[in-house]
Amino acid sequence: MPTFDDISYDVTDGIATITIERPDVYNAFTRNTVLELNEAVRTAEGDDGVYAMVLTGAGDGFCSGADTTEMPDWDEQSPEEYGAFLWLIQQLVWNFRQAATPSIAAVNGPAIGAGCDFALACDLRVVGPAGGMREGFVNIGLVPGDGGAWLLPRLVGESKAREYLLTGRDIDPEDAVDIGLAVERAEDALSAARDLAEEIRDKPATAVQHTNRLVDPEQGFDEYCRTAAKYQWDCVVDAEHQEAVAAFNEGRAPDFDRSYDD
Structure with a gap:
């Protein structure tokens, strides 16, 4: 079983639970966090004893995006250096998308920016009462470079996706269910996600x-x-x-x- 600093990885009864463990910053990620998440997904996918994955966040957040206090000064970096960092994030989305092992995002708290894209990359989503999602890149003058503008139209349709992508509006938990982005709104998102994972696990x-x-x-x-x-x-x-x-x-x-x- 691998050990990590920024995340936890637990396999119980055939279900791998991957938890971002940076609750003080609502699980905002650093470069190391993304490296560890990539390794965790690859580990779960390569384990014949894992039948489903659940991705969640510790404390009151799912993932609030990049931890800007840990980011380099991009004005002093080259396009190649920035592209290499972005690819690490894109690779996590790719790893979830190509995995045969079903993945469920237990969106227990805010999922913002790339954190939203991590949830979208999973095969299914369960949202809690505070599990709002936001593709907020446009609000800070950026594009959804992690996959959001590719993923969201395929999940909710082009028109609705453009609404959220171009305005940076929140997708609240009730709307997420109504538009088919989430399968369920539950008081305990992680517990409900595990129930769903167990139901899938018990199929051939x-x-x-x-x-x-x-x-x-x-x-x-x-x-x-x-x-x-x-x-x-x-x-x-x-x-x-x-x-x-x-x-x-x-x-x-x-x-x-x-x-x-x-």
């Missing part, structure tokens, strides 16, 4: 991972059909599929051959 794992990868709005239908045929065969010969069918026919819950080594 190969089917879950392949289904997660099939959800790709960029692929054409021809490509989808070819990939789906390959994935379906993987599922047909999978022991968990066979157990699930047997359980269905016998009117019982499936009993998959798993042990959760925490």
Whole structure:
């Protein structure tokens, strides 16, 4: 199990919980935080004993964006140096997006700027009462360089995305559910996210991972059909599929051959 300074990583009952541990600054991130988050996501994705990931923040915040007190003076940096730093953040979004392991953002507090993009990069989102999200880059004269202007239109549609991107308005928890950005508003976002993760965990794992990868709005239908045929065969010969069918026919819950080594 890896150890970190700015985050915690815990695997319990087949679910990896990744928590940003900088509550004094509402979990604003530094370069080191992003490096650790990237490693945590790669670790979870590479672990056959992890069936779902949950991303959250410690204390009262999810992630308030970059910790500006820890950032270099960009006026003294080159475009290449700035691009290299930005790529670290973009890579985290990419790591979540390409992972077969389903990811759920438990948005327990404000998710601002790149912090909002971290939530958008996850496959699903659960929001708490204080779990507002904001693509606030335009408010400070920046663009959503971390992925927000690519992710948000695909989640809520182009017109609604432009509204939030161009005005920098908050997406409050109720609106997040209404527009389909979040699956649920819960008093305890982390607990609800873990419940959702457990529900996903208890399905046949190969089917879950392949289904997660099939959800790709960029692929054409021809490509989808070819990939789906390959994935379906993987599922047909999978022991968990066979157990699930047997359980269905016998009117019982499936009993998959798993042990959760925490």
